[in-house]
Amino acid sequence: MRKKMAMLLAMVTLVTTAGCGGSGEGGNSSAKTDNGNEGTNGAVEIEFWYGLGGILGETMEETIAEFNASQDEVVVKGVVQSSYDETSKMLQAAVASGEVPACYLGTHQTATTFAEKGVVEYLDDYIAADPDFDKDDIIDAFLDYCRDDEGHVYSLPAWGTTQVVYYRKDMFEEVGLDPDEVFATWQNVADAARKLQEHYSDVDDFFGFEPMSGMDCLMDMAYSNGASIVSEDGKTVTFNSDKFVEALETARQWINEEKIMGIHFGGDGWEYWYKTIDDVMQGRAGGYVGSSGDQGDLDFDIIAAHVQPGFNDHEPNPYVDPIAMAIVKKAPEEEKQAAFKWLTYLNTVGTKEFSMKTGYVPVRSSVKEDEEYKAYLEENPQALIPIEQAEIGRKKWVDPTGKVEQALSDACDLIEIENVPAKEALDEAAEIAQQALDEYWAAQ
Structure with a gap:
């Protein structure tokens, strides 16, 4: 998964922000306070690293801004890298230095490697503590990429192809x-x-x-x-x-x-x-x-x-395969809790937005029952085909x-x-x- 993603990334000039604390995207105006994680009105501010450009980058900026406006507990600060590979390299350097973002977006291969190395946080306890999180609603073919052989979840799919x-x-x-x-x-x-x-x-x-x-x-x-x-x-x-x-x-x-x-x-x-x-x-x-x-x-x-x-x-x-997002294990606990709220939003509301605006596959079956998405499908029936295929698709051998x-x-x-x-x-x-x-x- 990913050829079209690579095409989009290759066709645009990406805005690059190096390291934690650089100017990010996402329509968020709050700045870190002295304690490093508390933003406007006491909300927990977190950094979210991603490497997207073009319509994908624009959609991510819009989604971050919408999430920040939808609640007052978490402020997401988007930090743009040049690509998925660059995000992975920057994250490895950040882990070594101890100055890490709360969460990031990248390939499912990177998430799997980071899980094996103990870089990312397993999400089972976060999922169990959230009564509104419906894991069964995530299309199995996508979730399979995000859990280990024992079924423990270490990342969440954002969208698929x-x-x-x-x-x-x-x-x-x-x-x-x-x-x-x-x-x-x-x-x-x-x-x-x-x-x-x-x-x-x-x-x-x-x-x-x-x-x-x-x-x-x-x-x-x-x-x-x-x-x-x-x-x-x-x-x-x-x-x-x-x-x-x-x-x-x-x-x-x-x-x-x-x-x-x-x-x-x-x-x-x-x-x-x-x-x-x-x-x-x-x-x-x-x-x-x-x-x-x-x-x-x-x-x-x-x-x-x-x-x-x-x-x-x-x-x-x-x-079928997904783009995955994960929480960084070395982040402070309150930032990890905040990151889970953001990643849950991106896994639910965000996956619908990316599907409608980019043509990628939403990772939740319930998206088909969303009234806005149903209206979108009325005008764009071709968008339903990738979802139907994802529900019968297989996981790629790694x-x-x-x-x-x-x-x-x-x-x-x-x-x-x-x-x-x-x-x-x-x-x-x-x-x-x-x-x-x-x-x-x-x-x-």
Whole structure:
């Protein structure tokens, strides 16, 4: 999760504030007093570090200001970093110095690492003490990223992302395609792509469908065929299993032999991603797989969204992942209590605001019953699709070695770009990955 997030971050110039006590964002005018944590009218002031820009940054500033105006117990002071990575680095330095913020926003991978190192506070006691906090309302696929193997919660999801299908409504209508039938299985998508390609044969460089290049889309196809990257115990590489090979070999044939599907790759940064979007927007493709966060770039007068297909007779099994927020363990207790109130607000009210303004996925199921959000969905029905997909989605496997996914990613490039048979590419990658996995477990 996160490609669209990276695009947004790359496209804007971020305001950077280094360290605790720098000028922050968020519409809050209170200053720290001599005791360092008491703001206007006795409210507890806390620092919240985040690395966002563009519409995401603007929305965060608005949300902080709205929270501060909604109550008089906590004043949040937003401190803007240049990115998620920068926030992580600054936080590590702050922990070492002892001058820490109360809470921060970052990737779920960072939160997991910090939990393992004892940097962030576990939230179970805070949740148990708050009768209004409904943990069951958080979509499981997002909460799974925020708790350990024993179910203890160390972070909260703020919003999420997943890759959904976007397609041209006008083209489907012209060719007589039922989107629910087409997107029931990847095999049906291929059939529809053939029909679209034949119908629009006079359009230069037209493809019936464009799966997004790279590892994520292919992984969703493989998992939706009942495959997995590793065994349940995490010790054996399984991405060269028959089901995995079948899914990726089929994709290779559609892209490189039948040429009913096309991909963009290479270029500068996220150039390939925007070229894919442009093909659909400009009538050079019937649809594509992209981020839930793409919705701000699409014209839904001609485009609609749909949940990803399954593969063969299997149900869809797409990944979902969240942006997470956590409380810093070294912060004073009263600041941690205040931070929990703010993070709860961001996890409930804020997740709705970010969904409506940015296209990302709200992390609570109850958002769909909110009257304001229901009105938003009336005008933007495509926004419901990522939520529906999140409720059936899976948690991404986290590579403890840093080498397994790299080997698999390289194999995916060989299959999609170099037209290497999937069995050959995956077998070679599996040898590299298994060695890395064996070395990791031997060191535990």
